[in-house]
Amino acid sequence: MTQPTPAKLREPLAEIAACCSLPQALETMGERWSFMILRASFNGLHHFEEFLEELGIARNILSNRLTRLVESGILKRAPCIDDRRKIEYRLTDKGLDLLPTMIALRQWGEKWESGVPSNPVLVDERDRRAIQPISILAHDGRVLTHHDLCWIDIADLNTGAVDDDHEGVVKRIATI
Amino acid sequence: MTQPTPAKLREPLAEIAACCSLPQALETMGERWSFMILRASFNGLHHFEEFLEELGIARNILSNRLTRLVESGILKRAPCIDDRRKIEYRLTDKGLDLLPTMIALRQWGEKWESGVPSNPVLVDERDRRAIQPISILAHDGRVLTHHDLCWIDIADLNTGAVDDDHEGVVKRIATI
DNA sequence: AGTTTCTAGTTGCAACTCGAAACCTATTTA
DNA sequence: TAAATAGGTTTCGAGTTGCAACTAGAAACT
Numbered sequence: 572m573t574q575p576t577p578a579k580l581r582e583p584l585a586e587i588a589a590c591c592s593l594p595q596a597l598e599t600m601g602e603r604w605s606f607m608i609l610r611a612s613f614n615g616l617h618h619f620e621e622f623l624e625e626l627g628i629a630r631n632i633l634s635n636r637l638t639r640l641v642e643s644g645i646l647k648r649a650p651c652i653d654d655r656r657k658i659e660y661r662l663t664d665k666g667l668d669l670l671p672t673m674i675a676l677r678q679w680g681e682k683w684e685s686g687v688p689s690n691p692v693l694v695d696e697r698d699r700r701a702i703q704p705i706s707i708l709a710h711d712g713r714v715l716t717h718h719d720l721c722w723i724d725i726a727d728l729n730t731g732a733v734d735d736d737h738e739g740v741v742k743r744i745a746t747i
Numbered sequence: 748m749t750q751p752t753p754a755k756l757r758e759p760l761a762e763i764a765a766c767c768s769l770p771q772a773l774e775t776m777g778e779r780w781s782f783m784i785l786r787a788s789f790n791g792l793h794h795f796e797e798f799l800e801e802l803g804i805a806r807n808i809l810s811n812r813l814t815r816l817v818e819s820g821i822l823k824r825a826p827c828i829d830d831r832r833k834i835e836y837r838l839t840d841k842g843l844d845l846l847p848t849m850i851a852l853r854q855w856g857e858k859w860e861s862g863v864p865s866n867p868v869l870v871d872e873r874d875r876r877a878i879q880p881i882s883i884l885a886h887d888g889r890v891l892t893h894h895d896l897c898w899i900d901i902a903d904l905n906t907g908a909v910d911d912d913h914e915g916v917v918k919r920i921a922t923i
Numbered sequence: 924a925g926t927t928t929c930t931a932g933t934t935g936c937a938a939c940t941c942g943a944a945a946c947c948t949a950t951t952t953a
Numbered sequence: 954t955a956a957a958t959a960g961g962t963t964t965c966g967a968g969t970t971g972c973a974a975c976t977a978g979a980a981a982c983t
Contacts, residue, residue, distance in 0.1 A: 582803075582971095584783060592865055593786055593849065596856030601782065603941085606773055607760060613893065619960050629942045634961060644859075656950045656959040665859045670893050671881050672851040673769065679848055680772030683820075683841045689768055691898035695885040699905035702891065703884040705847050709871040710879060712888070717789065717846050720878070722867035729875035744789055744869070779970085795931050805971045810932060832930045832979045 599643040600669070604628055604636050606676070609662075609669060612646065617659045645669070675705035720744040775819040776845070780804055780812050782852070785838075785845060788822065793835045821845070851881035 584594040584601065599605060604626070611625050622633055637660060640646040645666040651657035674693065681689055694701050707715045710731070721744060760770040760777065775781060780802070787801050798809055813836060816822040821842040827833035850869065857865055870877050883891045886907070 584779075591786070591853065592856030592861040593782065593853045594856075595860040596852045597782055598860075600852070601777075601779060603760075603777060606769065606777065610767070610769055620958085623960095629944095630961075631943090631963085632941065635940095654951070654959085658960070667893055668859065669855055671883050672848060672855055674883060675848040675851050675881065676772045676776070677767065677769040679845055680768030680770075683844065684771040684774075685768040688901065690901040692901050692904055693896055694899050694904065695889075695891055696895050696897045698885070699899060699903070700886045700907060701904060702896070703886060703888075705851065705881060705883065707847050707850060707881065708879040709873070710876045712879075713871075715871055715878065717843055719872050720869055721872045723870050723875060725864065725866040725868050727875070728868055728870065728877060731876060796929085799931095805973095806932075807934085807972090808970065811969095830930085830980075834931070 599639060599645065600672075602636065602639070604632065605640065606673060608633075608636055608640065609645070609666065609673060612660065612662050612666065613670065613673070617661060618657055619660075622660075640666075671705060674702075678704055717744050775815060775821065776848075778812065778815070780808060781816065782849060784809075784812055784816065785821070785842065785849060788836065788838050788842065789846065789849070793837060794833055795836075798836075816842075847881060850878075854880055 584597050600609075607626055607628075608622060611622055616622055616625055619633065619637070622628070622637075623630060626633070628636075637646065637648075641648050641660075643665075644663055646660045647663050649659045649661070651659055677689075681687075692701055707720070709715055709719075760773050776785075783802055783804075784798060787798055792798055792801055795809065795813070798804065798813075799806060802809070804812075813822065813824070817824050817836075819841075820839055822836045823839050825835045825837070827835055853865075857863075868877055883896070885891050885895075
């Protein structure tokens with residue numbers, strides 16, 4: 572009488588390769604519409620009907636995504652005081668912290684997909700000058716590419732306190 | 748005899764909000780498994796069966812994703828010379844250029860999802876010190892948050908050549 | 924030469940997710 | 954009180970995912 576195991580479809584990405592937190596990040600943000608909703612939030616949209624109109628997403632899917640984003644702590648939901656029909660969705664600190672990722676993805680799209688620099692341009696409010704391309708920086712500010720990176724065990728990390736040679740190379744990231 | 752318009756399901760995200768290249772970037776990279784395949788590529792995996800084993804993805808989905816990534820110019824496909832059964836998938840420059848985005852997402856996951864710093868750690872090969880957190884930098888290197896950013900028309904961009912005040916504020920990005 | 928194994932797929936099927944439209948409930952507003 | 958608005962939920966057809974089985978071409982073994 573052994574029940575056939577109900578096939579577990581859509582296994583969470585997080586279970587694959589526990590060493591890396593990328594799969595966990597993708598669990599919520601990897602879904603269709605998640606980044607578009609995030610972008611709309613950064614642009615000052617807060618209400619269900621606003622997202623609906625701006626994104627052209629189906630109501631049920633929007634409802635589902637907002638719930639998931641709230642569950643993940645990326646948005647928080649609060650009833651409006653002045654109009655109790657309305658609910659406000661606002662970015663949490665966790666959500667706000669996705670801005671560099673979102674801009675990196677946008678810049679990549681700008682460079683490789685659309686080709687032309689988008690208009691309007693994202694600038695530093697203080698001096699009205701365009702922000703730098705998002706890049707990988709060494710502790711001293713040098714820009715790094717995949718050629719310059721490798722993974723080492725946390726125990727072999729050079730904190731700058733000592734300066735001797737270590738032996739714990741694990742793997743280069745680049746293979747091109 | 749007017750044919751009812753065949754419902755266009757899964758309208759490309761790119762058609763929404765043409766001003767921004769984020770939707771275009773998400774067209775390929777927003778799909779489930781795309782970033783995981785990218786990460787595996789950065790880790791030196793090049794062959795179908797390697798991806799299959801590493802990711803635990805279904806064969807047909809992997810086949811589909813690899814095809815899409817090749818079509819988008821993120822991977823390139825080349826038959827192996829030493830073993831003509833094999834096909835090599837390698838990152839193109841366009842694919843390699845997604846590294847900052849991927850690391851930004853990974854760092855976000857590390858901070859907000861897994862909590863603990865991942866091990867092994869990504870370091871600058873030169874001095875074995877951990878890379879900086881990916882962040883948004885002004886032209887002079889100051890770290891910017893969403894409070895500091897706004898969008899302006901490209902015509903009102905301050906290039907540094909002139910230094911007078913401009914009037915073309917379009918929209919602040921932050922609303923918290 | 925003939926069989927087996929390996930690589931990279933394709934096909935078929937069941938479960939699941941998406942999208943569009945209709946429906947529901949609690950507030951405002953006219 | 955009737956109508957409009959805000960934020961959902963339900964229903965259903967179509968598309969996508971996941972698994973297993975099958976296929977085709979190339980290499981390895983006997």
